[in-house]
Amino acid sequence: MRGKQLEAKAFSENVLKNIATLGFIGYLPLAPGTFGSLVAFALFVLLKPSPFIHIALLLLITPIGIISSHHAERLLNDKDSRYIVIDEFIGFLISVFYLPQTYGYIIAAFFLFRFFDILKPFPIRKIGLILSGGKGIMADDIMAALYTNLILQIWKLIY
Numbered sequence: 001m002r003g004k005q006l007e008a009k010a011f012s013e014n015v016l017k018n019i020a021t022l023g024f025i026g027y028l029p030l031a032p033g034t035f036g037s038l039v040a041f042a043l044f045v046l047l048k049p050s051p052f053i054h055i056a057l058l059l060l061i062t063p064i065g066i067i068s069s070h071h072a073e074r075l076l077n078d079k080d081s082r083y084i085v086i087d088e089f090i091g092f093l094i095s096v097f098y099l100p101q102t103y104g105y106i107i108a109a110f111f112l113f114r115f116f117d118i119l120k121p122f123p124i125r126k127i128g129l130i131l132s133g134g135k136g137i138m139a140d141d142i143m144a145a146l147y148t149n150l151i152l153q154i155w156k157l158i159y
Helices: 002-020 032-047 051-076 086-095 103-119 124-130 133-158
Strands: none
Touching: 002 051, 032 086, 032 103, 051 086, 051 133, 086 103, 086 133, 103 133, 124 133
16 A cells, blocks of 8 residues: 555656646746746737636636645755746736736736846845745745736826
8 A cells, every 4th residue: 555655645746846847848948937937928818818717717826836836846855946937827827917918918017027037126035035835936926926917007007
């Protein structure tokens, strides 16, 4: 019985790691985070989700991202590993939440999100350091996404 338990544990850990890295995307040699955001970009453009579906996706994927990135960080033995890109995926989806589904807004959200995610202005960097594990991995990208969304919501109101 012990062998079956070990196999099941290894399988579930492998699944969680694959979710956190979006399969092979996290292992791309250059800019895996950018490619993680591009996967979300493509999904968003293809699905054009209604606000209800968008909220459902966020509510489903965010806790999965926290759990999978927590386990993947441990399995990879690397704090906030560059291979973990589920945070960039969810970050982009938050960036475009309740914005017009035009290419202008979607592309602006992509570049603004990557800008904030890479530079991590205050307090984004601090949040990632305060929280540990999956919460910390996801929190800084969620904050970068909120900055992005706020700027684009203000833009939408002004123009």
